[in-house]
Amino acid sequence: MAEAKLKELYQQNLRKMDDLTEKQQNILKAALSLFAEQGFEATTSSQIAKRAGVAVGSVYQHFHNKRELLMAVLTPLTKSVFSQAADQFIDKTLAKKYDSLEQFLRALIADRMLFISDNRDEFKIMLGQLLSDSSLGPEINKAFNDQLKATTIPIIEHFKKEGMMVDYPSDVIVQFVFGGV
Numbered sequence: 692m693a694e695a696k697l698k699e700l701y702q703q704n705l706r707k708m709d710d711l712t713e714k715q716q717n718i719l720k721a722a723l724s725l726f727a728e729q730g731f732e733a734t735t736s737s738q739i740a741k742r743a744g745v746a747v748g749s750v751y752q753h754f755h756n757k758r759e760l761l762m763a764v765l766t767p768l769t770k771s772v773f774s775q776a777a778d779q780f781i782d783k784t785l786a787k788k789y790d791s792l793e794q795f796l797r798a799l800i801a802d803r804m805l806f807i808s809d810n811r812d813e814f815k816i817m818l819g820q821l822l823s824d825s826s827l828g829p830e831i832n833k834a835f836n837d838q839l840k841a842t843t844i845p846i847i848e849h850f851k852k853e854g855m856m857v858d859y860p861s862d863v864i865v866q867f868v869f870g871g872v
Contacts, residue, residue, distance in 0.1 A: 697810040700772045708767070715753050717743040722764050727812030730819055731761055761820065768813060769834035777842040784846060792855050840865055
């Protein structure tokens with residue numbers, strides 16, 4: 692099973708959100724693209740409105756300011772898109788047989804580098820905002836750590852079951868390997 696790109700999962704999630712009108716969905720998609728292309732600070736509301744095919748007033752009618760719009764863009768990513776991508780990754784990873792932990796780690800690193808490359812826009816927004824707005828740090832960091840644990844613990848459990856990893860508590864292994872993340 693191939694992993695869907697974050698942008699595809701994002702759009703699927705927007706369509707499932709009953710509380711969003713089509714205009715709001717278009718505004719969020721346009722904002723995601725523009726924030727990735729130009730950065731949050733450099734993007735204007737009029738550019739977002741133009742790309743979304745709506746009047747500038749519509750942007751402010753649905754989102755009181757640009758920061759609220761940014762949070763509306765990031766929320767589906769942190770609340771559901773990342774977890775869906777993590778589930779797809781776990782399914783794909785555990786479907787393969789690895790002869791050693793080293794073989795798995797090499798495949799994991801190559802796969803995640805490709806994943807980041809394929810989803811550059813979304814990571815660019817997240818990292819850009821983390822670097823420029825420290826108030827977002829705890830929220831994004833929590834989402835990242837939750838997904839890290841959700842992704843790695845089933846894999847660690849699999850390798851412990853196969854006898855390829857020491858039988859320590861999985862959360863201790865995650866903390867040891869990814870400690871400062």
